[in-house]
Amino acid sequence: MYRTYGLSTRLYVQNCVNHHYTLSPINVFRPLSTKCRFDWLKRLDPLQFLQGNYAESSFVDIDTETITSCRDSVISAINNYDNVITKLKDTTSMIEHEIYESLRSVKPLKTIFGRYIFTANSLPNGHTHYFRQKGSFKQLLFDTSAVASKYSKYDYCVVKNMKYSPKLDLLCAICDIHGNDHNILFVKSLKTHKHVETVTNIVNAEFLDTPDKCFIFYTRSIDKVMQLRRIVYYQNKLVSDNLIYSETDPTQTLGIYKTRDSKMIFITTNTSSRAKFLYIIKLNCQRSPKLLKLSLDGVYDKLFLEHRHNHVIALTKCNSKYKLMALSVVRKCNQIVTSWPLDNGINILGLEVFNKGIVLHGIQNPSVPVIGVINNVKELPQLKPLIDCGVITPDANPDFNSDIFHFTLENPAISYVPSFMILTNSNTHISDYPTKYKFIPYTFTSYDGTTVHISTIYLRESDKGIVYFYGFSKQLLKLHSEYEHNTLLKCGYKLCYIHSRSHDPAVALMDIVYGINYLIHNRIINQNNLRLVTESAGSSLVDELLLAFKDFNITFILKSPHLPVANNDSLNTISPTGNTYKRIFLMNVGGFDEKTPWWESFAYITKKSICKDCNIATFLDFHEHGGHNNGSTFVKQISHAARTAAILLNF
Structure with missing residues (x-):
């Protein structure tokens, strides 16, 4: 089989029905007329198209x-989905009820700032x-429903980031009111309970406090x-709002982050998600913050930055090698470098800096969370595994001088x-939790001899399984x-x-x-x-997998699918x-x-x-707004999860 949109490879598939592991080629290729190209869909509004409210004169070609x-075809797929959900209404309602009941037992997230x-x-x-x-005093700071009713036509508002200035009692909230990164910055005085500033098209923002002023830097x-x-x-008065730096290169973005010591x-500045330059805004006593520029040595796949003891701590990754750097910001930018390769398959996901140590945490392949502390910059910690399978999420740790992370x-299976x-002693303490789930890792040899991992989780032994894969995403x-x-x-x-593996779609396909x-x-x-079940770019492998397992009953769940077929004159069929x-x-x-x-899905x-x-039924869950990750509000996220679970339980 020849890949028609992205893969230039021929697929050889094992005969998995009879367990004969001889490889045989599959060649199924259906050419289409050029009239079947769908570039014209880009010109339309999806809702108007489904309602038939479009001018045919716009499509003379x-x-x-x-x-x-x-x-x-699209309306039929939407109706198919609606019919399924109607039949599964009782199951979906029961799952939603159980989810909300489980949420009642979860304590609200707490963060301590000052008093x-x-x-x-x-x-x-x-x-x-x-x-x-x-104590007994309790104050409502922010209500997303009030913001949604005023600024969003979709009754949608999610707080993406919230900052607090304790000295001037200011609250800064960055809200997504559209579902696709249409952000608004709200600055509210907690003394007067009024919004003192509102800015649109925000990406991110941070505070720096002096004894009598508050500086808000935002991108x-x-x-x-x-x-x-x-x-x-x-x-409590707005003095100025001025431009510091403008990046006109459309390929670059600006990332903003405040250090733990504030x-x-x-x-x-980033090109293709790789750091290129570093700008430092340093608070100099009671003067205005100063903008410094440091050039980083090389281009990195990943960059973590923090500040500790008059040094900028930079942890970089390039070609699977991590490098720890301490850059002086007192006088000259002297650089102390310690480098080491991580040969044991550890992918560092975070850097947390405290006065008494630097915490590194990440994942050891395939999915074992690890953590360690550096008390001396020149020493690499022994990263300890915590549980069999999972991820580490740092809590808000505002106290730079704390002894505890x-x-x-x-x-x-747990959350x-x-x-x-x-x-001080790198001891890790995990609260009691029900270890009722079982985790078993497996490995298999892929087509090129490479060992690939599979993580399996279950509560009780069963051969009823659901396979998750991620196409071209990270191996986590x-x-x-x-x-x-x-x-x-x-x-x-x-x-x-x-x-x-994620470096090549053809390799990812064969691994799956x-x-x-x-x-x-x-x-x-x-x-x-x-x-x-897959998501995003993994969905583009669906046709090849249909071919590979053409003799099987199979159900695909494609979440926020990436299906780049609209510009092609051919399509793989079975x-x-x-x-x-x-x-x-x-x-x-x-x-x-x-x-x-x-329009890719359409x-x-x-x-x-x-x-x-004729033996493939398509079902489309289309919603008019929403971003890539969850698509909608918290309530609709629960509804999506319940519907997905109901479908997987019944098909």
Whole structure:
């Protein structure tokens, strides 16, 4: 088979039905007429297109039959999905009820700033109330429902970041009011309870405090130009809002981050997500913050920055090698470098700096969370594994002089387990949690002899399995939805994560095919009903997997799918085989998702209809707004998780 959109390879698939591991080529290729190209969909609004509110004169280069066929195919897929959800209404409602009941037992998130405790409480309507309290005193700081009703036509508001200036009693909240990174910055005085400033097109913001002033540095995106600006407050009054730096290169973005000791702000310019330059905003006593520029030596795949003892601590990764650097910011930018390769497969995910040590945490392949402390910059810590499978999420640790690093542990079977590490002796303490889940790692040999990992999690032994894969994404355990996973685990399903390699789609595809064959051949999962779940770029492998397992009953869940088929004149298809059925659910397709455009899904469904793949049923879950990751409000996130779980339990 020849890959028609991205892969220039021929696929050789094992005969997994009879467990004969001889490789044989599959050649199925269906050319299409150039009339079937779907570039014209980009010109339309999806809702108007579905309603038929478009001018046919705008498409003189496209025949009416193609437009009608596309619209009919998409509407049919939407109706198919609605019919399924209607039939599963009772199951979905029961799952939603169980999810909300489990949330009642979760304590609200607490963060301590100075004398106050800050809490966030989720409301039944999907919005959130943010409070601060001290003793019996409790004050409502921010209400997302009030912001949504005033600024969002979708009744949507999610706080992406919230900062607090304790000296001047100012609250800074960055809110997404559209569902696709349309952010607004709100600055509120907690003394007067009024919004003193509102700025649109915000990317991020940070505070720096002096005894009598508050400086807010924020990045703003206007007409593909990234700006770094500064707001100055004095005695609760806006003094100035001026431009500091403007990045006109459309390929570069600006990242902004305040250090843990609250004395510096880092501004990084990035090209293709790689750091190129470093700007430091240093607080100099009571004077205005000063902007310094440091050039980093080389281009890095990953960059972590912090400030400690008059040094900028930079942890970089390039070609699987980590380098720790201490850059002096007192006089000259002297550089002390300590380098080491991590040969044991550790991927560092975070750097946390305290007065008494530097904490590194990450993942050891395939999915074992590890953590360690550096008390001396020149010493590499021994990173300790914590649990069999999961990820580490640092808590808010505002106290730079603290002896304790707080974090939580998560995996698909447990969530939000509070833990902490004592920096002086590197002892780690994990709170009690029910270890009722079982984790078993497997390895298999892929087509080129490389060892690839599979993580399996279950509560009780069963051959009912659901396979998760991620296509071209990082080789880490990801959490699609803890609500979805917990439901499936309680129902006796085994969750299998294939950690496919990500550098080449063709390699990722072969890893997934070999991994599924391994799971079936070793009776880890049942081959009668394959359930495969992926997201984003992983969805582009769906046709190859349909071909590889064409003799199997199979159900695909494609979340926020990336299906780059609209610009191609050909499509891989399969011929009906026996009584096998195949269902493809395209979930969380958003009208404003720029990473995975809606018209890709529309074009894919239409081409399947044109090619008359009669044993493939397509289902489309389309919503008019929402971003790439979750697509909507908290309530709708729960609804999506319940619907996905219900589909996987019944198909």
